[in-house]
Amino acid sequence: MSDRIPTVEGRIDAGERLAHRQTPAYQTKQGIYTRGTSGFFQNVRLTAGLVMLFMYYLFPWLNWGDRQMVWFNLPDRQFFVFNATFWPQDLVLLSWLLIICAFGLFFVTVFGGRIWCGYTCPQTVWTQIFMAIERYTEGERNARIKLDKGPMTPSKFRKKLSKQVLWLGVAWATGFTFVAYFIPARELVIDHWTGQASMGAYLWIGLFTIATYANAGYLREKVCIHMCPYARFQSVMFDQDTLIVAYDTERGEPRGSRKRSAESTNTQGDCVDCGLCVQVCPTGIDIRDGLQYECIQCALCIDACDSIMDKMNYDRGLVRYATEHELDGGQTHWLRPRLIGYGVAMLAMCVAFGYALTHRSTLEAKVARDRGALFHETKTGEIENTYSLTVFNKTSFNEEYEVNFQGHPSARLIGPATIELAPGQTRVQVYQVQIPPDMLANSRLPISFIIEPAKQPANEVTIESTFIGPDRWK
Amino acid sequence: MFNDSLPTFWSIWVAFITLLVIFGCLWLVMVVRRSEPFKEETEQTVGHAFDGIEEYDNPLPRWWYLKFLGTIVFGLGYLVLYPGLGNFQGILNWSSTGQWEEEMAAAEVKYGPVFAAFGQQSIEALAQDPKALEVGGRLFANNCAVCHGSGAKGAYGFPNLTDEEWLYGGSPEKIKESLNVGRMANMPAWQGILGDAGIEETSHYVVSLSGRAHDEALAAKGQTHFQTYCAACHMPTGEGMQMLGAPNLTDDIWLYKAPNLTVIESVKQTLRHGRQGVMPAQLPRLGEDKVHLLTAYVYSLSQQ
Numbered sequence: 001m002s003d004r005i006p007t008v009e010g011r012i013d014a015g016e017r018l019a020h021r022q023t024p025a026y027q028t029k030q031g032i033y034t035r036g037t038s039g040f041f042q043n044v045r046l047t048a049g050l051v052m053l054f055m056y057y058l059f060p061w062l063n064w065g066d067r068q069m070v071w072f073n074l075p076d077r078q079f080f081v082f083n084a085t086f087w088p089q090d091l092v093l094l095s096w097l098l099i100i101c102a103f104g105l106f107f108v109t110v111f112g113g114r115i116w117c118g119y120t121c122p123q124t125v126w127t128q129i130f131m132a133i134e135r136y137t138e139g140e141r142n143a144r145i146k147l148d149k150g151p152m153t154p155s156k157f158r159k160k161l162s163k164q165v166l167w168l169g170v171a172w173a174t175g176f177t178f179v180a181y182f183i184p185a186r187e188l189v190i191d192h193w194t195g196q197a198s199m200g201a202y203l204w205i206g207l208f209t210i211a212t213y214a215n216a217g218y219l220r221e222k223v224c225i226h227m228c229p230y231a232r233f234q235s236v237m238f239d240q241d242t243l244i245v246a247y248d249t250e251r252g253e254p255r256g257s258r259k260r261s262a263e264s265t266n267t268q269g270d271c272v273d274c275g276l277c278v279q280v281c282p283t284g285i286d287i288r289d290g291l292q293y294e295c296i297q298c299a300l301c302i303d304a305c306d307s308i309m310d311k312m313n314y315d316r317g318l319v320r321y322a323t324e325h326e327l328d329g330g331q332t333h334w335l336r337p338r339l340i341g342y343g344v345a346m347l348a349m350c351v352a353f354g355y356a357l358t359h360r361s362t363l364e365a366k367v368a369r370d371r372g373a374l375f376h377e378t379k380t381g382e383i384e385n386t387y388s389l390t391v392f393n394k395t396s397f398n399e400e401y402e403v404n405f406q407g408h409p410s411a412r413l414i415g416p417a418t419i420e421l422a423p424g425q426t427r428v429q430v431y432q433v434q435i436p437p438d439m440l441a442n443s444r445l446p447i448s449f450i451i452e453p454a455k456q457p458a459n460e461v462t463i464e465s466t467f468i469g470p471d472r473w474k
Numbered sequence: 475m476f477n478d479s480l481p482t483f484w485s486i487w488v489a490f491i492t493l494l495v496i497f498g499c500l501w502l503v504m505v506v507r508r509s510e511p512f513k514e515e516t517e518q519t520v521g522h523a524f525d526g527i528e529e530y531d532n533p534l535p536r537w538w539y540l541k542f543l544g545t546i547v548f549g550l551g552y553l554v555l556y557p558g559l560g561n562f563q564g565i566l567n568w569s570s571t572g573q574w575e576e577e578m579a580a581a582e583v584k585y586g587p588v589f590a591a592f593g594q595q596s597i598e599a600l601a602q603d604p605k606a607l608e609v610g611g612r613l614f615a616n617n618c619a620v621c622h623g624s625g626a627k628g629a630y631g632f633p634n635l636t637d638e639e640w641l642y643g644g645s646p647e648k649i650k651e652s653l654n655v656g657r658m659a660n661m662p663a664w665q666g667i668l669g670d671a672g673i674e675e676t677s678h679y680v681v682s683l684s685g686r687a688h689d690e691a692l693a694a695k696g697q698t699h700f701q702t703y704c705a706a707c708h709m710p711t712g713e714g715m716q717m718l719g720a721p722n723l724t725d726d727i728w729l730y731k732a733p734n735l736t737v738i739e740s741v742k743q744t745l746r747h748g749r750q751g752v753m754p755a756q757l758p759r760l761g762e763d764k765v766h767l768l769t770a771y772v773y774s775l776s777q778q
Contacts, residue, residue, distance in 0.1 A: 373629030
């Protein structure tokens with residue numbers, strides 16, 4: 001395995017770093033006022049965020065046949081995703097999916113750092129929307145600082161109020177949409193305005209509204225820095241060949257302000273110390289202090305710095321995605337055992353998931369022998385065992401199941417030859433098996449029930465059970 | 475307000491320890507709060523470092539401190555409202571039994587009308603109604619199948635409910651009576667009166683009634699015993715008496731036929747030791763409407 005990244009002391013003195021910090025270890029003293037920026041990475045973030053938000057807000061409104069396209073129906077324990085219906089018995093699929101997500105996260109993190117945090121995490125995406133609203137209602141960074149310092153005026157009140165209203169609107173839409181995955185959106189949207197939705201629905205909409213409002217409006221980077229376990233363990237997977245958002249110290253130092261378009265001199269590095277990279281940072285750090293655990297790698301500082309470099313007619317990339325090895329003037333080793341290992345594991349899990357998904361049974365059947373009496377003698381002296389056969393139709397159509405028996409040539413199965421079930425229906429059917437006593441060589445006979453669905457004979461299920469007879473027969 | 479699940483001493487003991495722990499926690503929180511060296515946030519560290527990691531010596535945040543106090547207030551409030559301090563029931567008088575009873579009452583309100591609707595119909599009509607039989611079948615599976623079997627075919631000592639033969643009568647009224655008040659069957663032991671020879675002879679006569687293989691001479695002697703002792707209940711013909719639940723001995727159905735014994739050996743055992751059959755009364759457990767529905771289900775079994 002590759003070496004861990006040494007602490008930043010080698011690059012910048014720890015004391016100096018502490019002095020630079022905008023966020024003290026456990027409470028933000030002064031709020032972070034982020035400056036808006038634009039550029040390649042901001043566009044990628046916006047696109048990624050908008051695509052995901054679009055899907056999130058839209059899905060509950062789409063129907064598949066006569067039901068909602070994505071609908072987790074908890075009371076009936078049916079989980080609809082596109083054309084498929086999942087049942088609690090399919091839980092193993094969820095575990096495969098989560099394992100894929102875990103390995104996917106490991107793979108991406110080893111390759112490109114905290115891509116999840118910076119581009120796709122809901123915390124980041126919703127914070128992005130809330131910051132945009134803030135910028136729209138209260139103006140840019142400097143205007144907001146001034147506004148907050150100033151006394152309350154009608155204009156300030158109006159700005160603050162419109163921000164709060166918009167925030168709460170987005171938060172409510174988020175809460176409503178979340179609940180709409182569990183309670184059909186088209187019913188819920190009417191019911192919850194007319195006061196007819198269930199207490200549970202109001203409770204969860206309220207809870208998610210408050211959580212969204214608080215997380216994206218106020219907690220923001222505090223969640224990433226102090227609360228999120230992902231944030232901590234992702235950094236553990238970094239090595240010196242991981243792409244991180246980094247400031248090129250060699251090129252930038254010694255930093256200093258200068259006239260626009262001044263030539264780079266030997267006494268000064270390329271960093272003009274404009275502070276823009278700090279102002280755009282959503283977690284309020286200075287990327288020039290090196291890799292820090294607060295950094296969610298959103299790459300906004302790259303966009304900010306590139307815009308300045310363009311103005312100065314310097315090369316872009318003073319702050320850029322780079323590896324530690326590259327910054328130290330060495331070679332980046334892209335293919336390394338750790339990355340390949342995670343990649344292979346992720347692919348293997350994908351294959352396992354695909355197999356489990358396409359081969360999952362749409363028929364659930366089990367057999368229970370009667371426990372009250374081991375066996376029963378009929379009037380004609382045959383030995384009879386009673387079985388309760390439970391059949392569960394997991395398909396989305398009416399199905400007919402043929403019930404067959406195997407295990408003894410002279411056995412007789414008493415009970416309906418077929419069971420008809422509506423989608424999602426379960427039935428317990430009692431069957432008796434009779435065998436003449438003189439045909440029974442053993443007191444225990446392994447037998448099996450074979451359940452064959454008429455429309456999908458390939459999904460046939462065989463269930464093992466036992467036939468029990470008397471120990472000594474006279 | 476107080477129950478008597480614990481002796482007085484132990485009740486006080488439990489209450490004492492519970493309160494001791496709560497007030498001990500309060501004391502601990504207060505003492506730690508008072509001993510904090512800095513009342514404000516500072517850059518001061520506690521003075522030790524490990525791998526370059528140092529720790530601020532800041533006071534417990536106020537909201538956190540208040541949260542601790544809040545849990546103590548909650549705990550005391552809880553103990554006033556709910557049982558927790560020994561035998562003290564709490565002023566809400568809540569109990570798990572009480573909650574169960576409430577839930578059962580709520581279920582009765584919800585499902586009662588369903589069964590009441592079935593209760594309005596005649597048993598003969600219900601026995602033809604697939605919906606009623608489905609519900610009745612579930613009642614049977616939950617309440618009866620443990621003895622009579624899922625298929626109601628009975629077992630050793632438990633009668634088969636799917637045939638035409640009934641110990642106490644197979645009319646809807648009689649089945650309902652069996653379910654409502656239960657049945658207590660009693661076959662006395664005859665060993666003391668008949669002796670070994672008498673048992674042997676009587677048993678041959680009994681199996682001869684259903685046409686089974688028997689010894690003619692023994693059966694002839696057994697017939698006198700039968701007419702003397704058995705005919706009172708099983709009738710001189712051996713066809714039994716449903717009023718008493720005395721089984722018909724001519725139908726070749728043997729309730730107590732043990733799997734490892736022949737029919738005649740089983741009859742001997744019955745004669746020697748007697749039999750006690752018990753069907754528990756279901757009315758107190760299930761109520762009238764459910765018994766009505768169960769009657770229809772059981773009745774339907776022998777009508778097919």
